[in-house]
Amino acid sequence: VGELAQATGLTIRALHHYDRVGLLTPTRNAGGHRCYAGSDVRRLHQIVALRGFGLSLTEIAGTLDGTGPDLHDLLRRQLEQTQERIAAGRRLQARLLGVLGALGPRDQPSAQEIVELIEEMTNMDQAFTPQQLEQMAQQRREMMDRLTPQELADLQLRREEATSGLSPDQLTEMRQHRRRLLPDSWLPDS
């Protein structure tokens, strides 16, 4: 019965799905329950293995039935797609570290301000221009000058809260990214 097949880490619903799409059709007993024979279990293991390599259910069916395209080609395409996804993920990661890093030193920027920052980053999709950096630095200096000691302590507290959810690796990456994005004059300030 399907409960034992669930030992493979799949849900019953997944097995129903494989049955419906014709990927794995076990026999039925008198009560209509699915009975997975040894050959079914072996096929299921192959399905799980191929699925773990990123193949779609259609590709898996074609491979196991010998009707699909060459598995070797399939795997090479998978490799290409995976590398593209990794690259895209890294670009997104860099942009996210960019905003989060730029957000760090400011006090509670409103969503509206963050959206504007993201818009600017998207529009020029480069680092900041010197003029913008100077403007940001100027605003920041003015803000810091106007803060009372109490407000400074609050800001430090909030900054710690903002980074407490991050792993050490994330923090390191964020700092490295900020270092690349911003000139040295910004770094030893805080």
Added chain:
Amino acid sequence: VGELAQATGLTIRALHHYDRVGLLTPTRNAGGHRCYAGSDVRRLHQIVALRGFGLSLTEIAGTLDGTGPDLHDLLRRQLEQTQERIAAGRRLQARLLGVLGALGPRDQPSAQEIVELIEEMTNMDQAFTPQQLEQMAQQRREMMDRLTPQELADLQLRREEATSGLSPDQLTEMRQHRRRLLPDSWLPDS
């Protein structure tokens, strides 16, 4: 009209979709056509920017309308998910390089053989055991000994075909991976 909005790189259908889900509802003219005012275009730019940061349409709507959760938190979660996806992609890439690398020296393995290899890799999800390595080496030696010079030339040709679709970087990574996976005795053979 929507044609100008298509200058943002979106399809007309996407704008229809944003309209239907209430993310961006332009005014209509007498003929029922959508008319995007300046404010609509600005909002659309913000939508595109936030979408580029991995936010869902629901999250974008909540952010722009000020009703959603904190954008700062959203971006941190995005960062975590992105890093997880990158890590998962790298693991998949490593496994793909593993099979493709192991497949290299063999002549046209059938899909069935590749499936078995993938199954083994999945089952133990480690490198090969010494016994398996010895067995594979034995089979390989026997096979090479039985080949005629003509067959050897064919094999070399097929091997070149198999790798011709790969970039230099992919080849380098593949070789490095094979070096880590297999003992030295396998390397200078070919």
Added chain:
DNA sequence: TTGCTCCTCACGTCACGTGAGGTGGC
């Protein structure tokens, strides 16, 4: 009249998740 863009349904995608409602053997 001929093109062109625009419109509205409405189904399809991918691999299932999630109830809703019912059945057979302990």
Added chain:
DNA sequence: TTGCTCCTCACGTCACGTGAGGTGGC
């Protein structure tokens, strides 16, 4: 009778893609 597992519909997910069939202004 009470639980338990099993079953079959059938809709929902996410961001649109893709025809099908019709309309208004040049």
